Amino acid sequence: MLQPVSAKLRAPRADNRLPRILDEAARLFRAKGYQGASVRDISRSVDMLPGSLYYHFSNKDDLLVAVYAEGVRRITQAVREAVAAKTDPWERLEAACVAHLEALLDPGDYGQVVIRVRPADAPGAADRLVALRGGYEKLFRDLVAALPLPAGADRKTLRLMLLGALNWTQTWYRPGRLNPRRIARQYVALLRQQLGAG
Amino acid sequence: MLQPVSAKLRAPRADNRLPRILDEAARLFRAKGYQGASVRDISRSVDMLPGSLYYHFSNKDDLLVAVYAEGVRRITQAVREAVAAKTDPWERLEAACVAHLEALLDPGDYGQVVIRVRPADAPGAADRLVALRGGYEKLFRDLVAALPLPAGADRKTLRLMLLGALNWTQTWYRPGRLNPRRIARQYVALLRQQLGAG
DNA sequence: ATAAAACAAACGATCGTTTGGTAAACGCAC
DNA sequence: GTGCGTTTACCAAACGATCGTTTGTTTTAT
DSSP, X not given: OOOOTTOOSSOXXXXXXXXXXXXXXXXHHHHHOTTTSOHHHHHHHTTOOGGGGGGTOSSHHHXXXXXXXXXXXXXXXXXXXXXXXXXXXXXXXXXXXXXXXXXXXXXXXXXXXXXXXXXXGSGGGHHHHHHHHHHHHHHHHHHHHTSOOOTTOOHHHHHHHHHHHHHHHHHHOOTTSSOHHHHHHHHHXXXXXXXXXX | OOOOTTOOSSOOOTTXXXXXXXXXXXXXXXXXXXXXXXXXXXHHHTTOOGGGXXXXXXXXXXXXXXXXXXXXXXXXXXXXXXXXXXXXXXXXHHHHHHHHHHHHHSSOSHHHHHHHSOXXXXXXXXXXXXXXXXXXXXXXXXXXXXXXXXXXXOHHHHHHHHHHHHHHHHHHOOTTSSOHHHHHHHHHHHHXXXXXXX
C-alpha cells in the first residue's frame, strides 16, 4: 500500500529554527509591510542564508500565510477566553473588544500583521488571507447577534463600525498614553449610551 | 540682481503629461500599494520611459507625496463644502462623514491612496504624509468640539472611533451593495441613539 | 531662439528563487 | 550505551528578473 507523499517520516529536530523564522518574519512584516520586508531581511535576522528559508516554505507568500494564520489564531484564542468569563451580552462584547484590541496592539507582532498587511499586498496569498480573517469575524457576528437592541438598529453595520474603529486604532496608537483596555471600553460605551438629543 | 534658482522661466507646455502621470500613479498606488507599484508600471501606463518621470519628480517618494497631497486636498474640499450647507452640529458632523466616505470610496483614486498607503510604507515620505493627514483631521476635531454632549463623553475618543470606522470601510466595501452615504449616516446614527439599557 | 519635456540606454543594487552539496541530530538495532 | 544509516536542516553560490535612478541627447511647443 502506498504512503501518502505528505507523510512525515520523522519528527522535527529539536534545533530547527522554524519558530524563530516565523517570529522575525512577523516582526518585519509588521514594521515594513509585506513587500517592504525582503526574504533577505528575514533570513539575516535569524542568521541564515536567504535560500535556506525555502526548506520551510515553498515561497514568500506561504511564509506570510503562516504568520498571518498564527496571528488570527492568537487573536481568536484571546477573544474566546475573554468572552467565556462573562454572561451578559454587552459585557461579552466589551470583553471581546478589549481582548481584540490588546491582541492587536500589545504583545507580539503576529496580531499586528493581521491588520497591517492587506490581502491586496500579496496577490498570491490574498484569497487565503481573506478566508482566515473572515473566519475570525464570525465570532463578532455571534456576539452582536446576542445583543438586545432597539428595533431599528442594523447589527451588521454595528459590527463593521466597531471592528473598523478597533482595527484602525493601530494607525494612531502609540504605547504609553491611552491603554488598549480603556480605548476598547470607551468605544463600546460610546455606542451604548445616548449621545445626541432625541 | 539674482533670480532665485527655483524660478520658472516659462509656463508649462500645453501637452505636458504631468496630470496623467499623477492619475496613473494614483490608480496604481491604490491598486497595488506604494511598494507594489513600480516606477516602470506607472511610466508604462502613461506611455513614457521610466526615466522620463524624473523630469517631474526627483524620486518616487516625491511622486507619492504629490498624489497623497492631492488626495487630502480633494477630501478636504468635499468635506468643507458639505459642512457649509448645515448649521446643526450633529447634521454638520453627519454631512462631513458622508462627504469623507464618498471621497474615500466613490470617485477617483486619489482619496483612496490617502487611506490605502500608510506612512510606514514609504519611510522617506512618512513625515510628510503624517503631516498632510494630520492637517486634515483638524477639521473633524472642530466638528466634534461643537457637539452638545453629555458630561462624561470623551470627544477625542469619539473622533478617533468615528474616523477609524469610516477609514476602515475601505477594507470591506464593494461598490453596488450599500452606498457610502447610507453607511456614513448609520455610523453617526449608531452613536447618537441609545443602544444599551441604562 | 530658447527652454520644456521627453527619449534612449544604461548603472549598480536588490529582488524571489533554485540547485547541488554537507554536517549533525535522530531512530533503531545490538 | 554504542554504532550506523537515514533524514532533517541548513550552507554556498548562483540564476534571471526587476528595482529606482542617472546621464547624455533629441524633439517640440512657445
